[in-house]
Amino acid sequence: MPHQAPGGTDVAPADVTPLVQLVSPTGERVVEPDNATYRSRVDHLTPGDLRAMYRDMVLTRRFDDEATALQRQGELALYAQGRGQEAAQVGSAWALAPQDYVFPSYREHGVLHVRGVDPVDRLRLYRGEDHGGWDPAESNVHLYTLVIGSHVLHATGYAMGVQRDGAVGTGDASRDAAVVTYFGDGATxxxxxxxxxxxxxxxxxxxxFFCQNNQWAIxxxxxxQSRVPLYRRGEGFGIPSVRVDGNDVLACYAxxxxxxxxxxxxxGPTFIEAYTYRMGAHTTSDDPTRYRERAEEEYWRQxxxxxxxxxxxxxEDAWDxxxxxxxxxxxDALGERLRTEVRAxxxxxxxxxxxxxYATEHAQVTAERAWFEAYENETGQSSTEAAR
Known part of the structure; x- marks a missing residue:
């Protein structure tokens, strides 16, 4: 399923395993011997499931657009756009079991949407009001991580803990758990x-290991960054690896x-490279027109x-x-809610x-908190004013 991108770069070079694709860019099912196993993994999905995936992707993009607008209006300090990566995120998140745990980077807005993380809570970090924004225990989604790549190591440690807790290989579908960590091409x-x-x-x-290769590390x-397709980095460590069309929600799911x-x-582990494209900026402080060509952006818009x-x-006559x-x-309702509640x-x-x-009480932290509260009482300032 190789095809050419601007500049002659192969999406799936002929001398490596082709990328997995189940739906073509024009909306036809791709039926080939090489993808038969993956096709079987989406056979159970109904037209209703496809419509639900579409809805998740549309709402994820609206969230992205509204958050970008809020940053431009001075309501957020920064925002990392995910436009163009909705299929990779929604498709993969749909495959998760409730007990699976997710370690995102900082632009997995579609994954958080599918896992039920409140949209306003997702923006608390970007507004500078909270170090995280949500309780990871409620959705099995760890907080966003801004330090590039560090959370991938944390995810592996967590997965080793899951393994040692005996929650792998039991045959109990409601108990066996895995960890999915999302990161970009630059993090590799x-x-x-x-x-x-x-x-x-x-x-x-x-x-x-779910690598969203959006082709630009800022x-x-x-x-x-690499002379070979990124999925081959996983192979170098002896990990089964696959390259998938990251703009194909069914292939990403499969x-x-x-x-x-x-x-x-x-x-054990798997390395997935979802070949996709960041249609927006790296963050709202970035100007992609300084390093990308208009023809490239138009190619991916199509x-x-x-x-x-x-x-x-x-x-498939499933549109209504x-x-x-x-x-x-x-x-529209999501946009209105974000504008109202984020400003508030x-x-x-x-x-x-x-x-x-710390997980338990720590004497030094307790003492420091007591000192701070005493200072607050003496000065008559609110704790927020005192900190500033």
């Missing part, structure tokens, strides 16, 4: 990611489902992951105008900085 150049791959491989940890193209099945059964699902639904109009209304967010008491430092 970080030492933490290499260390994570070593530990996951030699310990057979139930870790799914302003650095993938060609400046490869993740296979990887999770392997991990749940005790078969391969929009949301439009691909819409084309598939129309081709009234249903689509309702999704638009849902998106207030800074938490400064004393919260002493919470969650």
């Amino acid at each position: 150049s970080q030492g933490d990611v290499s260390e994570a791959l070593v530990f996951a491989a030699v310990n057979n940890a139930p870790t799914v 302003s650095e193209p993938t060609t400046r 490869v993740t489902a296979e990887a999770l099945e392997r991990a749940h059964a005790g078969g 391969r929009d992951p949301i439009e691909r699902v819409a084309a598939l639904l129309r081709a 105008d009234a249903w689509a109009a309702q999704i638009d209304r849902d998106a 967010l207030g800074a938490p008491p400064a004393t919260t900085m002493f919470e969650h430092v």
Whole structure:
């Protein structure tokens, strides 16, 4: 399934394993002998499931657009856009079991949507009002991590803990668990990611490494980071690896489902490279026109992951105008809620900085908190004012 991108870069070079694709950019099912196993993994998905995936992708993009607008209006300090990566995130998240645990980087807005993390809570970090924004225990989604690649090592350690707790390979579908960690192409150049791959491989940890190769590590193209497709880095550590069309929501679902099945059964880690494209900026402080060509951006706009699902639904007589109009209304309601509630967010008491430092009470932290509260009482300032 190779095809050419601008500049002659192969999406799937002929001398390597082709990328997995189940739906073409124009919305037709791709039926080839090489993808038969993956096709079987989506056979159970109904037209209703496809419509639900489409809705998740549309709402994820609306969240992205509204958050970007809020940052431009000064309501957020920064925002990392995910436009164009909805299929990779929604498709993979749909494959997760409730007991699976997710370690995201900082732009997995679609994954958080599918896992039920409140949209306002997702923006507390970007507004500078909270170090995290949500309780990881409620959704089995760890907090966003801004330090590139560090969370991949944390995910592997967590997966080793899951393994040692006996929650792998029991045959109990409601108990066997895995860990999925999301990171970008740039993170694969970080030492933490290499260390994570070593530990996951030699310990057979139930870790799914989901690399969203959006082709730009800020302003650095993938060609400046690796001389081979990124999924082959996983192979170098002895980890089963696959490259998937990251703009194909069904293909992303299928490869993740296979990887999770392997991990749940005790078969160890998998490395997935989802070849996609960041249609927006790296963050709202970035100007991609300084390093990307208009032709490249147009090429990928024609391969929009949301439009691909819409084309598939129309081709299979599963599209309904009234249903689509309702999704638009849902998106409008989401936008209104974000604009209203994010602006209303207030800074938490400064004393919260002493919470969650250690799992149990720590004498030094307790003493420091007592000193701070005494200072607050003496000066008559609120804890937030005192901290500032």
